[in-house]
Amino acid sequence: MEEKKLLGKPVAEKINSMVGEKVNFLKSKGIEPKLSVVLVGNDPASSVYVGMKEKACIQLGIHSKTYRLPENTSEKDLLDLVQQLNQDAKNHGILVQLPLPKHINEDKIINTINVKKDVDCFHPENVGRIVAGNPYVLPCTPAGIVEILKYYKIETSGSHTVIIGRSNIVGKPMANILMQKAEYANATVTVTHSRTKNISSYTKQADILIAAMGKAKFVTSDMVKEGVVVIDVGINRIDADNEKGYALVGDVDYENVAPKASFITPVPGGVGPMTIAMLMSNTALAAATQNGIKLE
Numbered sequence: 001m002e003e004k005k006l007l008g009k010p011v012a013e014k015i016n017s018m019v020g021e022k023v024n025f026l027k028s029k030g031i032e033p034k035l036s037v038v039l040v041g042n043d044p045a046s047s048v049y050v051g052m053k054e055k056a057c058i059q060l061g062i063h064s065k066t067y068r069l070p071e072n073t074s075e076k077d078l079l080d081l082v083q084q085l086n087q088d089a090k091n092h093g094i095l096v097q098l099p100l101p102k103h104i105n106e107d108k109i110i111n112t113i114n115v116k117k118d119v120d121c122f123h124p125e126n127v128g129r130i131v132a133g134n135p136y137v138l139p140c141t142p143a144g145i146v147e148i149l150k151y152y153k154i155e156t157s158g159s160h161t162v163i164i165g166r167s168n169i170v171g172k173p174m175a176n177i178l179m180q181k182a183e184y185a186n187a188t189v190t191v192t193h194s195r196t197k198n199i200s201s202y203t204k205q206a207d208i209l210i211a212a213m214g215k216a217k218f219v220t221s222d223m224v225k226e227g228v229v230v231i232d233v234g235i236n237r238i239d240a241d242n243e244k245g246y247a248l249v250g251d252v253d254y255e256n257v258a259p260k261a262s263f264i265t266p267v268p269g270g271v272g273p274m275t276i277a278m279l280m281s282n283t284a285l286a287a288a289t290q291n292g293i294k295l296e
């Protein structure tokens, strides 16, 4: 069973080591890659994610600055901060942690981020570049999934890849990336969502199944075919009889689906470790690009 597991840790370590080398190279040219993270409000999960991003920056020698703003920050003040970070030549990446409080228009904020500093790849121009097959950077979670597929030599070309979920963060960009006429893509992609009728009829056809819906253990063994490759993006908290009182599980019923799968990512420990590694990679690339340097 162990050999079936697509663990994210070794893949993230490989990416981190490559990013570390790029950061050192940039520093030798007098460029210190810098990421600015903006957190508005007190959402505990967002606060944890921001802390993890800060820690990753420190580990890789990337300069990081976090702006912790109160919940009642006005849209104008946030826009002003983004503009200020856009203009700061020493700052190469801007990440505004989502979700934002309801009184702030997320699209307006994202659209204001300089496209070259958009390390999350949420700006419409960068999204469009993926669709057109000419990406600047890739959004972090889908990029991490591509790296897992590459690392474990899972062939996407010609596969029927079925995605559950069509969010702007995971499902949609994942579909756009894997359908490209490109290496580690060339998949025939089906995207399913909450309005899809008889979802099993699609998931059962999947050579590669990517579950990104946020519903604990939704994908059961009768929904997949023998030999499927399963990428479980979901992170869900369920009640558990342990010290914490909860456990983290994916969108896939791992115990029952794993015996049928040829490969499967566990939760936690699968896709999870990849997202921040790819953010670091995007920040190094953004720093290089803004200084006219092409990284290998």
Ligand SMILES: NC(=O)c1ccc[n+]([C@@H]2O[C@H](COP(=O)([O-])OP(=O)(O)OC[C@H]3O[C@@H](n4cnc5c(N)ncnc54)[C@H](OP(=O)(O)O)[C@@H]3O)[C@@H](O)[C@H]2O)c1
Residues within 6 Å of the ligand: 141, 164, 165, 166, 167, 168, 169, 170, 171, 192, 193, 194, 195, 196, 199, 212, 213, 214, 215, 233, 234, 235, 236, 271, 272, 275
């Ligand atoms: N590992 C990581 O680093 C990482 C990163 C990002 C997200 N995640 C996790 O991945 C999961 C998805 O995140 P997200 O941001 O993409 O979520 P999201 O924005 O809530 O989107 C969920 C998607 O799933 C679809 N969906 C919901 N219920 C469904 C059902 N019963 N049948 C079919 N489709 C259904 C929704 O359909 P509609 O569009 O029709 O509503 C929507 O497209 C979450 O658990 C999140 O915590 C993990």
